[in-house]
Amino acid sequence: MRNVILDNLPYLMNGLKTTIVMSIITMSLCLLFGTALCALRRSHWAVLRVPARLYIDLLRSTPLLLIIFWFIFFVPRATGISVEPYTAALTALVAYFATHVAEIMRAGIQAVPRTQSEAGLASGLARWQVSAYIVLPQAVKNMIPALISRFVALIMGTSLTYIVGVIEFFRAATIVNNREYASIQVFSFVAVVYFVICFGFSQFGEWCRRRLGAQALSRVEAGLGR
Amino acid sequence: MTCAKLATYTCPVNQTTCSRAGSPDCPLARPFLSRNPGFREAAIHYSFSWQVLFEYRDMLLRGVLVTLQLSILGFVLSAALGIVIGLCRLSSNRTVSMLARGYVEFFRNVPLVVQIFFLYFGVGMGSFSAGLLGIVLYSAPYIAEIIRSGISSIPRAQYEAAHASGLRPLQVARYVVLPQAIAIVLPPLATEGVNLVKNTAVALTVGVEELTFMTQEIDSVTFRGFEAATAATLIYVVLCLVILQAVALLERHLKFETRVM
Numbered sequence: 001m002r003n004v005i006l007d008n009l010p011y012l013m014n015g016l017k018t019t020i021v022m023s024i025i026t027m028s029l030c031l032l033f034g035t036a037l038c039a040l041r042r043s044h045w046a047v048l049r050v051p052a053r054l055y056i057d058l059l060r061s062t063p064l065l066l067i068i069f070w071f072i073f074f075v076p077r078a079t080g081i082s083v084e085p086y087t088a089a090l091t092a093l094v095a096y097f098a099t100h101v102a103e104i105m106r107a108g109i110q111a112v113p114r115t116q117s118e119a120g121l122a123s124g125l126a127r128w129q130v131s132a133y134i135v136l137p138q139a140v141k142n143m144i145p146a147l148i149s150r151f152v153a154l155i156m157g158t159s160l161t162y163i164v165g166v167i168e169f170f171r172a173a174t175i176v177n178n179r180e181y182a183s184i185q186v187f188s189f190v191a192v193v194y195f196v197i198c199f200g201f202s203q204f205g206e207w208c209r210r211r212l213g214a215q216a217l218s219r220v221e222a223g224l225g226r
Numbered sequence: 227m228t229c230a231k232l233a234t235y236t237c238p239v240n241q242t243t244c245s246r247a248g249s250p251d252c253p254l255a256r257p258f259l260s261r262n263p264g265f266r267e268a269a270i271h272y273s274f275s276w277q278v279l280f281e282y283r284d285m286l287l288r289g290v291l292v293t294l295q296l297s298i299l300g301f302v303l304s305a306a307l308g309i310v311i312g313l314c315r316l317s318s319n320r321t322v323s324m325l326a327r328g329y330v331e332f333f334r335n336v337p338l339v340v341q342i343f344f345l346y347f348g349v350g351m352g353s354f355s356a357g358l359l360g361i362v363l364y365s366a367p368y369i370a371e372i373i374r375s376g377i378s379s380i381p382r383a384q385y386e387a388a389h390a391s392g393l394r395p396l397q398v399a400r401y402v403v404l405p406q407a408i409a410i411v412l413p414p415l416a417t418e419g420v421n422l423v424k425n426t427a428v429a430l431t432v433g434v435e436e437l438t439f440m441t442q443e444i445d446s447v448t449f450r451g452f453e454a455a456t457a458a459t460l461i462y463v464v465l466c467l468v469i470l471q472a473v474a475l476l477e478r479h480l481k482f483e484t485r486v487m
Contacts, residue, residue, distance in 0.1 A: 061420065061466035062459050063427035066438045070459075073445065074452040156337040163431065170340060183347035191336045191344060198335035222372070222414045225421030 004182040005189050015172025016193065022090065022168060023155045029094045030154070031147075034101025041102060042109070056099040060224070065160055068092040072164045089161035093154065100150050100224045107220040108143035109135065142214045146221050148205035152198045153224070159194070169193070278450040279457050286454070289440030290461060296354075296426040296436060297465075300361040301419055307362060308369025315374045330367040338364045338428045346432040357429030365422050372418065376411035377403065409480060416473035420466045437461060 005012070040052035059067065071092040076083050083091075112135050120130035162171035170190060177186040209216070279286065314326035333341070342360035345351045351359065380403055388402040430439035441458045445451025 058459070058463060061424070061463045063424040063438060063462060065427040065430065066441070066455065066458060066462070069438065069441065069451075070455055074455050078452055152335070156335075159337040159339050160428070162339070170337070174343070177347065183344070184349075187340060187344040187348050191340050194337055194340060195332055195335045199331055202331075202335060218375075219414070222368075223417040223420075225368075225417070225424065 004176070004180045004185050008176045008180070012169065012172050012176065012189075015167055015169040018167060018172075019155065019158050019169040022086075022093075022158050022161075022166075023151065026090060026093045026097065026158070027151050027154055029090075030098045030101045030150075033094060033098040034105060037098055037102035038105040038109075041106060052102075056102060059096055059099045060103075064092070064096050064157055065163065067096050068160060068164060071095070085161075085164045086166050089164055089166050093157060093161070097150060097154050097157065100153070101147065103220055103224065104143055104146045104150065104217060105139070107217045108139040108146070111142045111215040111217060112138045141212045142217060144212060145205045145209035145214050146217045148201060148208060149221060150224070152201045152205070155198055155201070156194065274453060275450060276453055278444070278448050278453050282444050282448065282454070285440050285444055286437070286457060286461075289435060289437035289458070292434065292436040293423070293426050293465075296358060296361065296429060296434070297419075297423045300358055300365065300426065301422055303358070304362040304365035304422070305369055305415075307366040309373050311366060311370035312373030312377070315370060316377060326370070330370055333363050334367045338425055339431055342428060342432055353429075353432045353434050356432055357426070357434045361422065361425055361429065364425065365418065368418050368421070369415065372411055372414045373407075376407045379410055380406050405480075409477070412473055412477050412480070416470055419469045419473075423465050423469065424462065 037052055037056065040048045041056065043049045043052070068089060072083070072085060072088040075081075076088070116134055116138065117130050120134040121127070125133070158168055159170040161168060162174065165171070167175070173186050173190045177183055180186070208214070311326045311329055314322050315330070317323045317326070338360055341363055342356055345360055346353060346356035349356070384402055384406070385398060388398045393401065426436055427438040429436055430442075433439075435443070437458050441451060441454040444454040
């Protein structure tokens with residue numbers, strides 16, 4: 001009996017490459033957009049704060065699949081801008097996961113005790129110095145493990161972009177399956193590959209958490225889901 | 227095996243049984259994008275027509291009902307499984323706790339859509355049951371972790387005090403552990419419920435006709451997907467708000483009860 005997986009390995013690995021590249025690009029954009037969103041969300045001006053909050057809450061309570069559909073079908077149709085499936089899927093992922101990144105950043109900043117910034121101000125530092133030298137370093141430390149776990153969620157999220165025709169790892173696998181009719185082998189293989197990658201990153205995140213002594217943002221993280 | 231299953235797929239557009247089963251032309255095998263050819267041409271001059279929601283309210287309602295069905299059944303089953311796994315993880319028997327940990331780590335780190343495809347195409351389950359079981363298997367690890375951290379956050383001294391004051395193990399569980407554990411566990415369980423409602427959308431990948439699927443169906447019949455998706459988004463938001471509010475109320479009620487006692 002020939003081995004379905006080995007025969008199609010180059011094709012599957014090509015898909016896996018797309019998944020990884022896509023995840024990395026999305027995560028970078030999410031960090032940028034998420035930082036901006038977090039800044040808006042924490043703004044003193046309600047004009048900036050309220051829309052950011054509405055945006056975050058809206059996207060957080062909508063399924064990722066529906067958001068992907070929004071970006072591939074409905075937004076282009078209403079605005080008249082046509083987009084490639086890959087771009088649309090990437091935009092959807094960024095729009096969705098940036099809200100998660102923003103929430104993690106907010107929680108990471110909030111987890112720094114107030115006394116820290118009070119002590120900084122009392123010792124004569126300017127506000128920006130308190131932020132840059134006291135609050136942010138500690139906040140970033142708190143954020144890193146949670147951001148790694150978001151990256152895992154993001155890798156798993158890319159599997160949903162198969163539905164609009166992005167040939168990433170999962171879509172490559174369904175194409176192989178349609179050709180070979182070997183569902184059990186193909187999908188077991190897919191599950192194991194995702195597991196190895198995601199479990200590896202999850203463990204790395206946990207290691208970072210212990211190593212950095214970061215505060216657990218578990219309450220916020222639980223609400224983000226996967 | 228794939229053929230036999232897809233041959234029973236009734237096309238929602240013209241209500242005929244699909245003869246292209248198993249081929250790349252099959253509606254389930256193709257990505258949704260190619261089901262809407264020409265959507266780019268019509269992009270210009272898109273005018274909104276919200277009465278389509280009223281005309282197709284039956285489809286939307288059917289979608290909401292299936293989503294609710296999946297969510298409620300999924301939550302009950304995954305809570306049951308999650309409690310069992312969570313207790314197993316706390317077991318002093320090493321084999322049992324390692325097995326439970328293995329389950330948690332594996333099913334947490336494999337995308338839901340992969341699990342559902344495995345159950346549907348690999349195991350050969352029906353679309354609804356594959357979707358439901360996938361959602362249950364995927365959510366149970368999170369619930370197990372919530373239960374585990376809820377129970378293990380109760381200080382040891384509590385058990386010892388309860389035991390010393392003459393309560394039997396079952397009474398310790400009922401009167402000492404449970405009231406405290408429930409208060410800790412409820413808020414994260416609610417957010418897990420919200421996540422579960424969102425995850426039910428993934429069941430559309432194997433043809434479960436839930437809310438997100440219906441927006442695509444309304445779109446392919448009327449070309450009014452924008453309106454349908456707006457309605458669907460609002461429905462999801464309302465569902466999530468209702469769950470969070472209901473649990474907040476329940477939490478307040480439970481606090482009130484313990485205070486009276």
